[in-house]
Amino acid sequence: MASVASFYDFKPLDKKAQPYDLANLKGKVVLVVNTASKCGFTPQFEGLEKLYKDISGSHPDQFTVLGFPCNQFASQDPGDDDTIQTFCQVNFGVTFPVLKKIDVNGDKADPLWEWMKKEQPGLMGMKRIKWNFEKFLIGKDGQVKGRWASTTKPESLKEPILKELGGTATTTAAAPTPVKTEL
Structure with a gap:
């Protein structure tokens, strides 16, 4: 895509291999996450679901999580x-x-x-995904607002997500700063 301006310009495939129009x-x-079912970080599904339900409950139809299964790691x-x-x-x-299982690195x-x-x-400017459960935060404007390593627990992303929503966090704990990191 030569003229990509935002997240909304993409149509990855859903679980049934049909285009999932991100413009919707x-x-x-x-919050976009590359997931895996048999990884040490797999229990993060629980935290991602809790985050999804908590924030969606207080900000109906303003937030979602998208999981992209990947078998590359x-x-x-x-x-x-x-x-x-079924596993999830x-x-x-x-x-x-x-959504549909994908590759996040390489020619495909x-x-x-x-x-x-x-x-x-x-x-250090490395573009590759290092491991499962790396996370990207996309703002309302369709631009990438943050990237976190696999070790970042989903619950620690509540404050940056609420900030993007224009709300406030319910805790006073400092949220992790988006780190340009590779494990």
Whole structure:
């Protein structure tokens, strides 16, 4: 995509391999995560779901999480899309959209992920995704507002998300600063 201006210009595939038009999310804040079912960070699904429900409850139709399964890191998401969907729902009660399994690095990397990595490079300008559960925050304007490593727990992102929503956090704890990091 030569003339990509924002997140909303992309149409990744959903779990049924149909285009998922991100333009339908215009005006929302979106947390984008590359996920895996058999990773040490897999329990983050629980935190992502809690974050999704908590913020969606206080800001209806203004926030979502998008999960993108990826099998590029130690083959930690080997299942097909139906298996992945079932795993997320049964084990973690996931209700946010989990799209089609993709590559986030390499020649077959999804264009959305190529764009996000270009917009918010990691440590020392590195653009590659280092591991599962790396997170990107997209603002209401469709631009990348932050990038966090796999080790960042979802609950610690509540304040930056609320800031993008124009609200205030309910805690006084300092939120992590978006770190341009690679593990």
